[in-house]
Amino acid sequence: MSTNNLYKGFEVELFTGSFNSHIGVSVDIEKNFSNFVKEPDNRNVEYITTPEKDYKFLYDKLITPRKDLRKWLNNKGLTIIPSSTLCFKHDFQFQRSDIDNIYHKFIEDNYGIAVATSSVHINIGIDDLDKLFAAIRLIRSEAALYLSISASSPFLNNKITGNHSQRWIQFPKTPSKVPFFVDHNSYVDWIKENIANKNMQNIRHFWSSIRPNGPQRPLILDRLELRICDFVHDINLLLGITAMLELRILHLFENINTLDPLTASNYDIDDLSEICDQNEINAAKDSLNSELIHWQDGKKIVCKEWIQNLLSDLSSIAEKFNMKHLLKPIYKVLEEGNQSMQWIDQYEKGLSIEQIMKISIQDMIKSEDDNV
Numbered sequence: 604m605s606t607n608n609l610y611k612g613f614e615v616e617l618f619t620g621s622f623n624s625h626i627g628v629s630v631d632i633e634k635n636f637s638n639f640v641k642e643p644d645n646r647n648v649e650y651i652t653t654p655e656k657d658y659k660f661l662y663d664k665l666i667t668p669r670k671d672l673r674k675w676l677n678n679k680g681l682t683i684i685p686s687s688t689l690c691f692k693h694d695f696q697f698q699r700s701d702i703d704n705i706y707h708k709f710i711e712d713n714y715g716i717a718v719a720t721s722s723v724h725i726n727i728g729i730d731d732l733d734k735l736f737a738a739i740r741l742i743r744s745e746a747a748l749y750l751s752i753s754a755s756s757p758f759l760n761n762k763i764t765g766n767h768s769q770r771w772i773q774f775p776k777t778p779s780k781v782p783f784f785v786d787h788n789s790y791v792d793w794i795k796e797n798i799a800n801k802n803m804q805n806i807r808h809f810w811s812s813i814r815p816n817g818p819q820r821p822l823i824l825d826r827l828e829l830r831i832c833d834f835v836h837d838i839n840l841l842l843g844i845t846a847m848l849e850l851r852i853l854h855l856f857e858n859i860n861t862l863d864p865l866t867a868s869n870y871d872i873d874d875l876s877e878i879c880d881q882n883e884i885n886a887a888k889d890s891l892n893s894e895l896i897h898w899q900d901g902k903k904i905v906c907k908e909w910i911q912n913l914l915s916d917l918s919s920i921a922e923k924f925n926m927k928h929l930l931k932p933i934y935k936v937l938e939e940g941n942q943s944m945q946w947i948d949q950y951e952k953g954l955s956i957e958q959i960m961k962i963s964i965q966d967m968i969k970s971e972d973d974n975v
Contacts, residue, residue, distance in 0.1 A: 607853075607924070608656040608657070608849065608924065609656065609727050609728050609729065609849055609852065609853070610654035610655065610656055610727070610728030610826075611654060611655060611656070611661060611725070611726065611727055611728070611845055611849065612651070612652050612653060612654040612655070612726040612728075612826075613651070613652045613661075613664075613665060613723060613724065613725060613726065613841075613845075614649055614650075614651050614723070614724040614726070614828075615649060615650055615651075615652075615665065615668075615669075615723050615724075615834075616642060616647055616648070616649045616720075616721040616722050616723070616834065617647070617648055617649070617650075617669075617672070617683050617684075617721055617834070618646055618647055618683070618684040618686065618689070618721050618834075619632075619646060619647075619648060619676060619681055619682070619683060619684065620646065620681060620682065620684050620691070621680065621681060621682065622682065622957065622960065622961050622964065623691055623957045623960075624691050624692075624693075625646045625684065625689050625691055625693050626646065626681060627644070627645030627646040627647075627698045627700070628645070628648075628676075628679070628681065629641035629642060629644075629645045629646070629647060629648040629700050630645060630700055630701075632648050632672065632675070633648070635675060636650075636668075636671065636672065636675075638650050638651070638668055639668070639672065641700040641701065642700060643697075643699065643700060643701075643704075643706075643707040643710045643711065643718065644697060644698050644699070644700065644716065644718070644719040645698040645699065645700040646689070646698055646719060647719060647720075647721055648672075650668040650669075650672075652664040652665060652668075654726070654728055658842055658845075658846070658926075658929060661842060661845070662838055662839075662842065665838050665841065665842075666838055666971060669683065669971065670971050673968070673971065682964055682968075683836075683964070683967065684960060684964070685755065685834065685836040685942075685960070685963045685964065685967055686721075686755060686756055686758060686834070686960065687720055687721050687722060687755050687756035687768070687769075687770040687833040687834045688719075688720055688721075688756040688758065688759045688769045688770050688773070689716065689719055689759060689760065690756075690758035690759065690760075690761070690956055690960060691760075691761055691956065691957070691960070692760055692761040693716075693760060695715075695716060695760075696716075697711040697715050697716050697719070698719075699711055706804065706805070706807075706808075709804055713775075714775050717773045717774065717775055718774065718775065720756070720770040720773070720774055721770075721833075721834040722770065722830065722831075722832060722833055722834055723753070723832050723833075723834055723835055723841060724828055724829065724830045724832075725828070725829045725832065725844070725845050725848060726816060726826045726827070726828050726829075727826060727827045727829070727848060727849060727852060728825060728826045729825070729826060729827055729852070730824075730825045732786075732787045732824065733786070734856060735787075735815060735824060735825075735826075735827060736784050736785070736786055736787060736790070736815070737855060737859060737863045737865070738827050738852045738855055739784065739813055739814075739815060739827055740783055740784070740863060740864045740865055741851070741852075741855050741862055741863060741864060742813055742827065742829060742848065742851065742852070743783070743812060743813045743879055744864050744868075744875065744879055744898035745851070745898070745909075745913070746812040746813055746829070746831045746879065746882075746883060747831075747879070747882040747883050747885065747886035747893070747895055747906065748886075748906060748909060748910050748913065749829060749831055749832055749844060749847075749848065750768055750771060750812075750831045750832060750833070750883065750886045750887060750890070751767075751886045751890040751891050751893065751906045751907075751910070751941065752832075752840075752844055752891075752910065752933060752936055752941060753768075753831075753832035753833045753834075753835050753840075753841075753844060753941065753942075754767040754768040754833050754886075754887075754890040754941045754942065754943040754944075755768075755833040755834055755835065755836075755941070755942035755943055755946075756768050756769045756770040756771075756833050756834075756943065757769060757943040757946055757947050757950075758946070758956050759773075761956055761957075762956075763947065763950055763956075765888075766887055766888050767886075767887065767888065767889060767890035767941070767943040767944065767947075768833055768886070768887040768890065768943065769887075770833055770887075771831065771833070771883065771884075771886075771887040772884070772887045772888070774810070775810065776810055776811055776812075777802070777803065777808060777809065777810045777811075778797055778802040778803060778809075780876070781811045781876065782872065782873070782876055783864065783865070783872035783875055783876055785865060785872070787824070790815060790821060791821045791822065794806065794809070794820075794821040795821075797809075806820045806821060810830070811830065812829070812830060812831035812879075812883055813827065813828065813829050813830060813831065814828050814830065815827065815828070816828040827852070829848060831883065832844065833942075833943075835942075836942075836963070836966075836967045836970075837932065837942075837970065838970070839932045840932040840933070840935075840936065842929055842932075843929055843930055843931065843932035843933045844933065846921075846926050846929035846930055847913070847914070847917065847930060847933060849926075850917045850920050850921055850924065850926060851913070851917065853920055853924065854916070854917060854920050857920070864898055864899075867899060868898050868899055869899065869900055869901055870898070870901065875898060878896050878898060878901075879898065881896070882895045882896060885906075886906060889906075890906065890941055890943060890944065891905075891906050891907040891910075891936075891937070891940065891941060891944065892905065892906065892907065893905070893906045894906075895909060897909065907937055910933070910937060911937065914930060914933065914934070917930075942963075946959050946963070949962075
């Protein structure tokens with residue numbers, strides 16, 4: 604690992620419940636744990652890790668809160684559910700975690716349980732604004748790849764949906780059209796305009812595959828936030844996805860002229876925005892098997908092949924930063940399929956969704972117990 608590595612932090616959302624039901628206890632969790640916060644729907648809770656450069660510290664920061672929560676849940680006969688959607692048969696009524704929160708009321712009234720999903724947001728520290736917006740342009744152009752690796756939501760309401768990431772299909776991207784920001788000023792102007800015209804309720808109400816973040820948005824920014832990934836219960840895989848993301852950004856910094864879509868694409872930024880949005884939809888439906896359009900030349904390419912090509916492109920810089928070993932879980936996904944593909948295979952072999960979740964919950968518990 605190098606001192607030139609970037610800072611990395613995570614926002615991890617989890618569903619709580621039993622082996623066959625989603626049960627909301629986020630209010631109680633927030634009261635008992637200082638590092639957990641309730642989400643608008645009470646069945647969903649989130650923890651946030653502090654930023655670190657070194658991957659050896661990131662594993663503990665991700666696993667420890669989950670193990671602490673699981674111990675608390677066990678005492679109540681509950682568990683963590685690894686799906687990114689409400690996979691069991693459920694109440695279609697939004698279960699507000701905070702009846703006095705005006706923003707939560709707005710979410711319930713306008714979106715309902717479409718927002719009741721779990722995911723992981725990966726934050727990468729970049730305090731140079733020109734580099735930050737170049738990275739946002741590139742990673743948005745390839746966001747479909749990260750969704751395809753992480754996909755873990757083929758079920759909804761105890762039914763198979765036909766999508767590998769039902770979460771990303773149903774989640775209300777807001778505003779519905781997001782441009783490619785050419786610089787910080789264009790982002791600030793766009794944010795102010797969309798809040799003024801009520802497309803956004805506040806600065807937090809910017810729900811897209813990727814966005815800039817920082818201590819005083821939109822003016823003071825210091826990180827890229829990749830929001831497209833489904834919940835990833837395998838922490839080694841999550842770190843692999845993070846390593847691929849970080850390496851791609853470092854690769855960009857060494858090759859700005861050839862990797863910034865603003866100058867390296869055959870398309871103008873309006874067309875790029877449309878292409879990337881469609882790629883995300885295609886990836887949500889078929890993940891690794893989806894047909895995508897490459898942002899550079901417009902050629903059609905299967906997602907799995909694109910990821911393989913990207914890993915090959917990153918090989919040298921991964922060697923330089925001593926990070927090749929971190930990418931092994933991604934190669935395993937390319938060989939064996941992502942979580943959704945494995946669950947769909949089990950379902951087609953006759954297992955019920957309850958049986959599939961029980962197996963995955965037990966696998967998740969075993970992985971936590973192995974890390975003692």
